Amino acid sequence: QAPLYxxxxxxxxxxxxxxxxxxxxxxxLRGDRGQRGTRRTLHYYFVAQDIHERASSSHIQYQTLREHFRHSDVLFRFQRLMSMQGQACQQLSRCxxxxxxxxxxxxxxxAFTHIDAALER
Incomplete structure (x- = not known):
């Protein structure tokens, strides 16, 4: 329960x-009458918000998924990909x-090649 907390x-x-x-x-945005840089930053905000909403939604029963892929490395590969994506988002924000x-x-x-191979097994 500690990890969930x-x-x-x-x-x-x-x-x-x-x-x-x-x-x-x-x-x-109100103060600078919609300068291009502020509009672009607002766009990045909406992208980040969308990513968060998708990542935090729980449309899947994870316990069932874990049981189904118990003897596979699919979940590990997806976890690795999500970690890489997080690092890419941090790098993008720095840029x-x-x-x-x-x-x-x-x-x-x-990483996608490895996920495809794991899913086909």
């Missing part, structure tokens, strides 16, 4: 941060802040 706390902090970010962006071009990690292709 920790996850709930982290989710609460993330939600508070997202809400504060939205308020700041909307206030800034946005520093106004540098973002280079997508070429290891994603290999």
């Amino acid at each position: 920790d996850l709930a706390l982290a989710n609460g902090l993330l939600m508070a941060t997202l809400n504060q970010t939205k308020l700041s962006l909307l206030t800034r 946005i802040l520093l106004r540098q071009p973002y280079q997508h990690d070429p290891h994603f292709e290999r």
Whole structure:
């Protein structure tokens, strides 16, 4: 139960941060009459919000899924991919802040190949 509690706390902090970010962006949007940079940042906010909503939704019975893939590395591979995606999001945010071009990690292709192979077994 401790991991679920920790996850709930982290989710609460993330939600508070997202809400504060939205308020700041909307206030800034009113103040600078929709400057391009603010509009672009607001777009990034909505992307982050969408990712969070999709990641935190629980449309699947995870216990059943775990039982089904008990002798497979599918769940491990998905966990690895989600971790890589989180790191990519952090890298993208750094690139946005520093106004540098973002280079997508070429290891994603290999991760998807491994997931496909695990699903076919």
